[in-house]
Amino acid sequence: MQEEISKVLVLGNKGQLGFEVEEYLSSRGYSVVGMDYPELDVLTGDGRDALIGYLREVSAVVNCIAFTDVDKAQDPDLRDAVFRINADFPGQLSRACAEAGVVLIHISTDYVFSGHTARPYREADTPAPLNVYGASKLEGEVNALSSGDKVFVFRCAGLYGVKGPRGKGANFIDTIISLSQDRDVLKVVDDQITSPTSCSDVARAIERFLREGMSDYGIYHCTNSGAVSWYGLARFVLDTIGWQGKLLPVGTKDFPRPAPRPAYSALDNTKIRSVVEMRDWQDAVEEYLRRKYPERLLK
Ligand SMILES: NC(=O)c1ccc[n+]([C@@H]2O[C@H](COP(=O)([O-])OP(=O)(O)OC[C@H]3O[C@@H](n4cnc5c(N)ncnc54)[C@H](OP(=O)(O)O)[C@@H]3O)[C@@H](O)[C@H]2O)c1
Numbered sequence: 001m002q003e004e005i006s007k008v009l010v011l012g013n014k015g016q017l018g019f020e021v022e023e024y025l026s027s028r029g030y031s032v033v034g035m036d037y038p039e040l041d042v043l044t045g046d047g048r049d050a051l052i053g054y055l056r057e058v059s060a061v062v063n064c065i066a067f068t069d070v071d072k073a074q075d076p077d078l079r080d081a082v083f084r085i086n087a088d089f090p091g092q093l094s095r096a097c098a099e100a101g102v103v104l105i106h107i108s109t110d111y112v113f114s115g116h117t118a119r120p121y122r123e124a125d126t127p128a129p130l131n132v133y134g135a136s137k138l139e140g141e142v143n144a145l146s147s148g149d150k151v152f153v154f155r156c157a158g159l160y161g162v163k164g165p166r167g168k169g170a171n172f173i174d175t176i177i178s179l180s181q182d183r184d185v186l187k188v189v190d191d192q193i194t195s196p197t198s199c200s201d202v203a204r205a206i207e208r209f210l211r212e213g214m215s216d217y218g219i220y221h222c223t224n225s226g227a228v229s230w231y232g233l234a235r236f237v238l239d240t241i242g243w244q245g246k247l248l249p250v251g252t253k254d255f256p257r258p259a260p261r262p263a264y265s266a267l268d269n270t271k272i273r274s275v276v277e278m279r280d281w282q283d284a285v286e287e288y289l290r291r292k293y294p295e296r297l298l299k
Pocket residue numbers: 012013014015016017018036037038040041042043063064065066067068085107108109110137155156157158159160164165166167168
C-alpha cells in the first residue's frame with residue numbers, strides 16, 4: 001500500500017503538529033514536502049500556485065494550518081481572517097485535492113463541542129461550539145467534507161509536541177514545567193476536562209491511515225485514550241518530575257479569559273482505535289517528558 005502513498009504534502013509543517021507529522025512520515029520512508037507561512041499564506045494567496053503544483057505530485061495532503069489562538073480569535077477585527085483560514089481554506093483545499101485525486105487529512109478540534117455532556121463525545125454527536133475558534137473549525141470540517149471526496153477529518157484535543165505551538169506560545173505541559181521552575185505555588189483549572197494528546201501519536205495514526213490505504217472517509221476522534229482536567233494533567237506532570245511545590249485546583253471563573261471553553265470536551269476514540277492503537281494519555285505524557293525533559297525526570 002505504501003508505494004501508492006509515498007509522497008505526502010504537509011501543510012503547516014513548521015507548526016507544533018505539522019512538524020511532528022513531517023518528521024514521523026519522513027522517518028517511515030515517505031517523501032514529504034512541507035509548506036507553511038510565509039511561503040504559503042492562505043490569506044493573501046501567496047504560494048497557491050506552488051501548492052497546486054504539489055497536488056500533481058503527491059498522493060495525500062495533511063492540513064495542519066489553522067489560526068490556533070483561541071482567545072485572540074474572539075477579537076472582532078480578526079474574525080474574518082480566522083474564518084478564512086479555518087473555514088474557507090479547508091473547503092478550497094478539499095476541492096483542489098478532489099480535482100487532483102488526492103487524499104486529504106484535515107485536522108480539527110474538540111472545541112467544536114459545547115461541553116454540556118457527561119460522557120466522551122462520539123463522532124456522530126452534534127457539535128455546538130462556544131467560541132469563534134470552535135465555530136470556524138466546525139465550518140472548516142463541513143467545508144472540507146462537502147467539497148471533496150477522499151477526506152478524513154481528525155479531531156484532536158489538548159495537543160502537545162516537542163516544538164510547541166507556533167500560533168499561541170508554549171503548549172500546556174511546557175508552560176507548567178516552565179512555571180514550576182520559578183514558583184512554589186501554582187493554580188490550575190480543575191473544571192475543564194479534555195483528552196490530552198501527543199502530536200507524535202497523531203502522526204502515527206496519520207501514517208497508519210496512509211499505509212493501510214484507508215477508504216472509510218469521514219470524521220475520526222484522534223486523541224490519546226482517557227480524560228483529565230488541566231489540573232489533573234498538571235498534577236501528573238509535576239509528580240513525574242518530582243516538583244516539591246504546591247498545586248492548587250481552581251475554577252474557570254477564577255481565570256476569566258476572552259473565549260469561553262467547553263467544561264467537558266473529552267473525545268471518544270473508539271472508532272479510530274479499530275484502525276490504530278491510541279495509548280492512554282498518561283503513557284504518552286511520560287514519553288513526551290522523557291523525550292523533551294530527560295534531565296528533569298525522577299530517576
Ligand atoms: N494546539 C492544540 O491544543 C490543538 C487542539 C486541538 C486541535 N488542534 C488543531 O491542530 C492543528 C495544528 O495545531 P498546532 O497546535 O500545530 O498549531 P500551530 O503550531 O499554531 O500550527 C498552525 C500553523 O498554521 C500556520 N498558519 C496560520 N495562519 C496561516 C496562514 N494565513 N497561511 C499559512 N499558514 C498559516 C501557522 O503559521 P504562523 O504561526 O506563522 O501563523 C502554524 O505554522 C490545527 O488545525 C488546530 O486547530 C490544536
